[in-house]
Amino acid sequence: MNVTIKDIAKQANVSTSTVSRVLNGQDNFYATKTAKKVHKAALKLGYRKNTNATELVTKKSNTIGVIMLANKTNFANGIVDGIQDEALHNKLNVIIVHAGENDPVLQKKAIQTVTERPVKGLLIVGIELADENLQYLQQTGFPYLFISAEFSQDNVPFITTDNFYSAYTATQFLVDHGYRKIGLAGISDQSFMGKRRIAGYLDALKHNKINYEKNWLQPGNFSYQDGVVAIKKYQKNSNVDAVLCGSDYTALGVLNEAREHGLEVPGDLGIMSMDGTELAQYISPEITSIEQSFFDMGVKGAKMLQKSFTNDFYQYIPFKIVEGNSTLK
Amino acid sequence: MNVTIKDIAKQANVSTSTVSRVLNGQDNFYATKTAKKVHKAALKLGYRKNTNATELVTKKSNTIGVIMLANKTNFANGIVDGIQDEALHNKLNVIIVHAGENDPVLQKKAIQTVTERPVKGLLIVGIELADENLQYLQQTGFPYLFISAEFSQDNVPFITTDNFYSAYTATQFLVDHGYRKIGLAGISDQSFMGKRRIAGYLDALKHNKINYEKNWLQPGNFSYQDGVVAIKKYQKNSNVDAVLCGSDYTALGVLNEAREHGLEVPGDLGIMSMDGTELAQYISPEITSIEQSFFDMGVKGAKMLQKSFTNDFYQYIPFKIVEGNSTLK
């Protein structure tokens, strides 16, 4: 039913070997005249290549598999954009599988879906896999690289923003702008990434001789609700004059809830975010934030998959602070 | 290098035929004892199926291909969630390819990537393909279905919100709540979807004996900037007392820019959006909006791909109005 190289071969009066060589552009292995015949036949017949067959025999692949966090914050989209951009320039295909938020079953399923085919390698975006899934991934033998996730082990390669340093820098920024009682909201204290950020935050406090007070840390999941809840807790049990937020959504939650309580931003309360998606600039006041280079992470990740790297490879991508109006000048 | 059924066959002392049958759970075609041996060997050897080979020989596939709009508005994520959910319940895989915003080259590339493998069918999310690409898609012979896109032709199957009716309903809502000079911003007048919305909007005005004034319509691309620009135009050339927005981002742009001009929302200006993503409720005031059932669209789309349907198939998914505080009571 479907057109194959056999059909082309017949139509063009050559062998399938020749068809294959022409279609793959293996220069100098065929006469121009032959090539013309073949291309003409292929076009006429409406030939479309069966990549499954090719991959089966070559055991190679031009496809990058992406396993992606599917949640409300959309930073992952920026990373995927970068991956696609790099892929396009190198004639690579990209297939994406969403892995939900923190569901090990979905994660496993996603890994299976991608690795059932001989992909060039795997990029895991915004997810820290459950231990058993990380192990499963490693067993497949495919090259893999985490993007926007951090690991302690030196046997898991990753590309990310330096979480410790960015949290440190953000906290220092708040201190430099007159804040002393600084809360941290919407960051998971389960993930290694979260732990690094918390460590950076605490280190900056210490460095400025600020005593961390209980309840300043309000862990969460980068969600809007986390921000709302944090302010509620702060109003009850402690008082802060600034909040460093895990995501723009969290910052938005903090902002709205703070207003509910009659707090002026940035006077009564400074707000800073660590996402730096587009949203930050659309909120009024614009949210001061750590702007991560998500696109670059994607590009870099796709680039790495075309090289070879060892398991202790990791790279921190530079970030910058974009000053908005949610913090004092 | 990789473990194949041959290896398992050797290890378990059976033929590859038997291994295949056991691994595929073709009941009653093998002895329980044999099955045990095979499974044990597979486990021991760390066997992973090569789906390429399977698809090559069966010419079938359990994979749904999704071609997805990659832009800032994240309604498409809700649709994909629905697709994945349905797929999971039916043991289907989902591979996603992003197709950029309106770039025909990326679109073509995306179609190629997906159709180079024998997918079960294609779901195209949030995109109206360029004519040549639609044609190309049809030539591939794969079943396909558009989600959140509308077509005039009765030869393109789709699932969407009724764009005419939802715009009509939204406009009527604004009229019912005291507004008479109603602008429409951030909607593309190039796409069929946009045209349907504009038609619904105009029809509602007419029905209420409101004379449409030039400049009320400020087309765009669902972006934040569209909202900003629209307000600027309104301030200059016409005056509106409400704006119906193509997306939550556009609504946010309208809101912020309106405030710049000292306009009170909802007193001086009513704002309504046609997206209904999470963002609408996080903005303050909460944006009154048409809430589309994106998740349901995804589920329904994935379901359809498992049935057979003709090219004149289409379905409108119900929507509802969620009243916020950006419109008068």
Place this chain on the structure above:
DNA sequence: CTGAAAGCGCTTACAG
């Protein structure tokens, strides 16, 4: 420059 042949990893009638 070109073709015949083997083989990638699987499935499935067919025969027993």
Place this chain on the structure above:
DNA sequence: CTGAAAGCGCTTACAG
């Protein structure tokens, strides 16, 4: 219940 054999659509040494 099980196996030998053919074949899915392609690529690639090998020989000429």
